[in-house]
Amino acid sequence: MSIVDTPERRQLRELTRAFVTREVLPHLADWERAGEVPRALHATAAKIGLLGIGFPESVGGSGGDLFDSIVVTEEIIRSGGSSGLIAALFTHGIALPHMVAAAGGQSGGLLRGRLGGGQLRGDDDLVDRYVRPTLAGTMIGALAITEPDGGSDVAAIRTTARRDGDHYVVNGSKTYITSGVRADFVTTAVCTDFPGSGELSLLVIDKGTPGFTVGRRLEKLGWHCSDTAELSFVDVRVPVTNRIGEENTGFLAIMQHFAAERLSLATQAYATAQRCVELATRWCRDRETFGRPLASRQLVRHRLAEMHTRAEAARAYVHEVAARVAAGEPVVTEVAMAKNVAVAACDQVVDQALQLHGGFGYLRDAEVERHYRDARILGIGGGTTEIMNEIIAKGMGL
């Protein structure tokens, strides 16, 4: 039996599919036009336990492990949702794990934290103020690392936080921040030494704090139902109690949780590929050209066979790497390879799936059109394909 095919996980799959069918599919096109998902969706997902999957019950989560999170991610996309929906509804997957880990917990899902545990100053309070309400669907969080000057070089972050008594004074700006328009709080990477020193810390900054402004909603190629924002900080006073973990531990925390985000993006990539194989197969069975179904042509059958093979191979490799992550192995290089393998499979499959749909594939009415646009970000977010290759090359001793 496959690790994701246990009776419990089959049930989790059914729960997820029912949620998507009932709560998402009738509205997704409207949310894509509106540029965001409604807050009520967070509460609904929380009520049935989906929002908290992968987070321990001790911090308000639903429990479950890495493969439970994988099952939810796979099923959201395979039942007609999208990676954009995951980005919008599960942004807490990147906004919260640092807080959970610093408080001594472990977020066990794709966003598993490995900060070393231990009871650190003030962090239980952060769990009560931010983690619990977010997992209950009453707050929305975001993670802000990327800056206008660059995202790949995290150590070069220029947003500064200068200590002033019981507060930090934050100055700088962030961009491309997922859920930044709607977020009630932002887990923000700041430099707690001179800009570019790489001495980073993570501060939780509340919306409404004087000097913190949310800029324009950024318009994008894909992920239309996921709001994306620029953020500006001018002399923003943030209580020291809103710091996650010790000062200058931010870089390590970001890197540790990047690995989890990358596995999540890899899962979204192969699940998108699988969904597109399903859509294209259905289309090719039904669509007739020159008096015969497309699927009766050997060329088309072989193309579908190759797409299916590519998606399944990516899935198998990501699962293998995930199993090693779950076992606690240090597999930074393998996680980078898993992301690149899954993204390459996805890129190729969504392109061919759209092609097989002909003109209809290019229309907004076609689900494959949305996946084609949404897929493009997977090789950029959470570390680009090139940065993954840098990590892999380093792992090879180059």
Ligand SMILES: Cc1cc2nc3c(=O)[nH]c(=O)nc-3n(C[C@H](O)[C@H](O)[C@H](O)COP(=O)(O)OP(=O)(O)OC[C@H]3O[C@@H](n4cnc5c(N)ncnc54)[C@H](O)[C@@H]3O)c2cc1C
């Ligand atoms: C829709 C969307 C949502 C996002 N959500 C978030 C979010 O929630 N929070 C957040 O913090 N960020 C977010 N990002 C930002 C994302 O993580 C960055 O865009 C990404 O890390 C790349 O950074 P950059 O855009 O600054 O590109 P750059 O770092 O400027 O890189 C530009 C190009 O150069 C390449 N490159 C860079 N360095 C090297 C090198 N050494 N060798 C070879 N090639 C190199 C890159 O691969 C890329 O192709 C989001 C972005 C988008 C588009």
